[in-house]
Amino acid sequence: MATGNYGTVRPADVSVDDVEILYAYSPSRETLNTVELEFLDPTQVLLPANDPNSTTEVLGGMYTLKLPTAQFGNKGYYSIIIRPKQIRTTIVDCGVLVDMPDVKGLVFDISQVPSTDQNKFENGSLVGYRVEYLETDGSKIPNLYRIITSNNRALPISQPAGNNNATQAWSFNDNTTTTFCTLTPSSAPFVKPNAVPFIGNPLQDVIITNTYFDPVMLEVEMVEYDDETLAYALYSNQTKSLEDGVYTIYNFGNEIYKQYNIFEVKDQFTGKPLYEVREQKSIIDPTKDFDDITNF
Amino acid sequence: MDYLKIKRNLENYTVRNIPKRLITVNASGDTVVNTSSPNYYYGQIPEYKIDKEGFFILDSAGEKIPNTIDINIFITQEYDDMGIFTDMDFIPKQPPLSQPPNNFNPFLDGRIAGGPVDFYYTPPISVTGETDDSHLNYVKSLRVDSNGLPIYQPFLNVSKEDGQFDGVTDNNNQRVKYKLGADINNIGTTGVEFTTYHQEFVKSTNIVGEDVTWNKTTFKAVDGGWNSSNIDLYANVKEEEFLGIVFPPEISDDVFINRGVADIFERNAILSEIKTTDDLDNFRGGYLVSE
Numbered sequence: 001m002a003t004g005n006y007g008t009v010r011p012a013d014v015s016v017d018d019v020e021i022l023y024a025y026s027p028s029r030e031t032l033n034t035v036e037l038e039f040l041d042p043t044q045v046l047l048p049a050n051d052p053n054s055t056t057e058v059l060g061g062m063y064t065l066k067l068p069t070a071q072f073g074n075k076g077y078y079s080i081i082i083r084p085k086q087i088r089t090t091i092v093d094c095g096v097l098v099d100m101p102d103v104k105g106l107v108f109d110i111s112q113v114p115s116t117d118q119n120k121f122e123n124g125s126l127v128g129y130r131v132e133y134l135e136t137d138g139s140k141i142p143n144l145y146r147i148i149t150s151n152n153r154a155l156p157i158s159q160p161a162g163n164n165n166a167t168q169a170w171s172f173n174d175n176t177t178t179t180f181c182t183l184t185p186s187s188a189p190f191v192k193p194n195a196v197p198f199i200g201n202p203l204q205d206v207i208i209t210n211t212y213f214d215p216v217m218l219e220v221e222m223v224e225y226d227d228e229t230l231a232y233a234l235y236s237n238q239t240k241s242l243e244d245g246v247y248t249i250y251n252f253g254n255e256i257y258k259q260y261n262i263f264e265v266k267d268q269f270t271g272k273p274l275y276e277v278r279e280q281k282s283i284i285d286p287t288k289d290f291d292d293i294t295n296f
Numbered sequence: 297m298d299y300l301k302i303k304r305n306l307e308n309y310t311v312r313n314i315p316k317r318l319i320t321v322n323a324s325g326d327t328v329v330n331t332s333s334p335n336y337y338y339g340q341i342p343e344y345k346i347d348k349e350g351f352f353i354l355d356s357a358g359e360k361i362p363n364t365i366d367i368n369i370f371i372t373q374e375y376d377d378m379g380i381f382t383d384m385d386f387i388p389k390q391p392p393l394s395q396p397p398n399n400f401n402p403f404l405d406g407r408i409a410g411g412p413v414d415f416y417y418t419p420p421i422s423v424t425g426e427t428d429d430s431h432l433n434y435v436k437s438l439r440v441d442s443n444g445l446p447i448y449q450p451f452l453n454v455s456k457e458d459g460q461f462d463g464v465t466d467n468n469n470q471r472v473k474y475k476l477g478a479d480i481n482n483i484g485t486t487g488v489e490f491t492t493y494h495q496e497f498v499k500s501t502n503i504v505g506e507d508v509t510w511n512k513t514t515f516k517a518v519d520g521g522w523n524s525s526n527i528d529l530y531a532n533v534k535e536e537e538f539l540g541i542v543f544p545p546e547i548s549d550d551v552f553i554n555r556g557v558a559d560i561f562e563r564n565a566i567l568s569e570i571k572t573t574d575d576l577d578n579f580r581g582g583y584l585v586s587e
Contacts, residue, residue: 006542007376014371045364063371066364069309073341073365082371099384103535124406124532127378149378149534152386153409172386172531174409184378187536213371215297220367226305255312284338286319287327 011061012213016042017116019213020085027076035079040071046082067220075222083215087117087208091200092178098157098169105182106131106200107154107170108208121179126151126208131183134205146183146199148208154180232257237290246285247278254290304365311337315349379541383530388412413529418521429492429511435463435474448472453480461487470494488517 021040026033047064051057065080072078093107110121120126129148133141155173170180185197200206229251237250240262247260258280265275318330330336335350344360345353352360389410397408402416435454436446448464455462461480466473471493478487496512570576 007374009372009374012371012373014373049368061370061372063369065367065369066362067367068343069341069363069365070343073306073309075306082369097384097533100382100533100535103533119405122406122408127534149536149539150381150532152384152407152531152533153389155387172384174386174389182534182536184534184536184539211373213373216300216369216371217297218300218302218367218369220365221301221303222306223303224306226303226307229305229307251312253312256314257312283331284314284329285327286314286329 011059013048013058013060014084014210014212016046016048018085018210019046019082021045021080021082023071023078023080025074025076025078027074029077037081040080044068065218072220072222075224078218078220078222080218080220081215082218084210084212085117087113087120089113089206089208091202091204091206093156093168093170093202094200095156095168095170095180097154097180098171101169102187103182104186104196104199105170105180106206107156107178107180109178110153111177120210121151123152123174123179124150126179126181128211130209130211131181131200132207132209133200134207138205140207144198146186146197147211148181149184151179151181154178229257239288239290239293241288246281246288248285248288248290250290256284256286256288256290259284259288300369302367304367306341309341309363309365311340311342311346313348314338317349377540377542378534379538380544381532382535382538384533386529386531388529407529407531411529413524413527416527416529417523420518420523421520423517423520425515426498427490427513427515428498429513431476431490432472432474432492432511432513435476448474451483465489485518488515490515 019042021042022037023040024035024037026035045066045068047066049059049062049064051059065082067078067080089108089112091106092109092112095105095107097103097105108121110118113121120129126148127150131146131148133144135141152172153174153176154170155176155178156168157171158168172180183199186199187197232249232251236252236257237254239248239250240246241248245262247262248256249258249260251257260278260280262276262278264273265277266273314329315335318333318336320328320330322328331338333350335346337346337350342363345363347353355361391410392412393408393410393415396411396415397405400408400411400415408415433446435448435452437449437452439447439449441447448467450464450467453461453463459480461478461483462474462476464472464474465483471491473489473491475483475487475489490513492511492513494511497509498512499507499509502508566579570579
């Protein structure tokens with residue numbers, strides 16, 4: 001009997017249909033407002049990379065997050081959470097199998113699941129999914145989860161109420177919309193044979209989440225200046241119009257990056273220079289196009 | 297959960313171009329920019345991709361292309377084998393489906409309700425390859441020719457199994473064809489067909505470095521893939537006591553009691569009881585086997 005089970009970390013090739021993306025924006029780190037998260041549509045903003053050997057084969061691991069500038073075009077901090085998609089449903093029953101009374105599990109009604117997710121509840125398709133539990137007031141029970149280890153369509157068979165949460169026994173039968181899920185841990189602990197781990201109660205709301213990838217959180221800091229823009233000021237082309245004092249800094253593509261008015265402030269009576277001023281122009285003077293100026 | 301910090305400069309997405317046609321000279325000779333034009337984006341980050349003239353770039357369907365800030369990320373999955381499952385009978389859905397659903401993938405979609413087992417069959421395939429000539433000796437007749445070489449008698453059945461044919465099907469100067477495991481009533485399309493060439497040889501080196509030579513031999517097998525002989529439908533159930541057990545128990549004693557794993561801590565608990573190497577041998581009457 002081998003207990004040396006194996007595991008590995010692999011590049012995820014999850015479908016974007018199994019992903020949820022949320023984000024929150026904060027203009028600065030000092031903002032004290034409550035974090036308000038909003039959803040993004042993963043099918044619109046997450047793009048898997050294809051293997052160079054085949055345009056139809058997902059490379060695995062590498063995904064491109066395409067953040068719309070309409071929502072991510074402000075200076076500040078964007079916290080983006082990429083997590084496995086959650087399915088919310090209700091436990092129909094907690095029971096045991098007729099043929100294996102020691103095997104406890106949860107029963108879900110596939111017809112109560114959103115239609116887009118019903119295919120995930122087919123026999124064996126929920127293996128590896130995580131179940132988290134909600135209180136009756138809708139709050140989430142912290143630090144409590146179970147992992148689904150198998151699921152098969154099953155039909156209840158009436159029997160006297162038994163121990164634990166079981167109200168009836170279940171038998172595998174494909175002519176039904178209910179599916180019986182085994183979970184782990186659900187067996188009695190070695191040291192407390194009478195203590196059965198909680199796996200849920202009938203009519204309890206749960207959150208079922210796939211485990212196709214590990215969640216990722218990104219903090220995207222949107223800035224207005226970086227090394228490149230600072231280099232514009234140091235190394236890029238610049239002009240200073242002697243006629244009107246317009247000082248222009250160009251980017252490396254010779255497009256107008258910044259414009260300033262340069263002038264002196266003098267004493268109105270004596271004419272004595274008091275200040276040299278460089279003031280950023282709010283309206284760009286397009287006549288200071290670098291190519292036009294130097295094309296003589 | 298991974299936490300990534302990424303910095304993006306908005307300047308890279310900011311328009312710094314003013315289309316020439318938006319720049320005019322008014323009556324007093326001043327240069328004027330039409331900043332109210334829908335094509336004027338200087339200093340802004342447009343919602344959709346635009347060209348140098350400030351017009352939207354359209355995709356092949358004529359739709360505007362959203363302007364995006366692209367970030368490449370790497371997503372991983374941690375995977376652990378949870379061990380063996382138990383096959384259990386189930387009542388199939390009636391009436392069964394006559395056709396698989398669109399885009400049905402038996403490996404991804406699982407055991408769908410109403411799906412008969414033949415939904416999971418794959419088309420029969422023919423497998424060919426090369427092997428050595430070690431099977432040839434098995435199908436020879438007991439007679440020898442004038443040179444003392446064995447005679448390969450076509451359709452002489454050397455199998456000891458009822459209903460099975462093992463023997464030569466064709467023989468000439470170049471090669472001998474023979475079948476193993478064929479149905480005696482359908483020799484032509486069943487069994488594994490071997491062809492050994494009399495005048496062609498393969499030379500190789502075995503694992504101890506010795507030269508070995510054999511007559512070139514090819515094989516051909518039909519009816520490969522998933523079919524009624526190797527798969528069936530069951531409800532796969534995970535018994536928690538087998539969590540983390542990846543192979544069925546190996547019975548090495550006349551009496552074998554499989555206790556399974558009572559809970560997730562038992563394996564660690566067992567190790568805590570082992571103090572000496574003698575404990576390894578004596579624990580639970582030889583429960584642990586060291587080889």
